[in-house]
Amino acid sequence: MSTVAEPLDNFEGMPVLAVGIELPTASGGLNEALAVDPDTWHVGDEATIILRGPCKKIRYEPLAKVHGLRRVHVFGIEQATVVDDDFADEMLAAQAERIAESKRGPLDDELARSELTAAHEEGAHDDEDGAVELANGEIIRCPKCRTEPDEAE
């Protein structure tokens, strides 16, 4: 699963904030082992494997802590091949970086806002406006504090 930097389309009126993939037929369990060029690995060995297959199903599931959905793509696997570990190093590193960056994306913003709203409802912002600092240094202010004018003033 990874989060996305920009919000995706809504589904049934709910924002789609994350995407994921599932590979239920990637072999193992009841599935046949996929044929690959002959090689031998030992327990604990790592391999870099490329998989190819069509997206067969899409499902939306609710996220645990925020009002939003994850769009899960279920892929079938028709081919697999083992490649040199070096082959994908750059792509995997770049993806890991994008995922780390997106951690401060709409999902985190949404989470921060819903936590602020909950704290606001509990009266935690009675004395001063609520705000949290995200990992990237950006400050998110409580949406409730901003919409309700301070009655004391």
Ligand SMILES: [Zn+2]
């Ligand atoms: Zn507040």
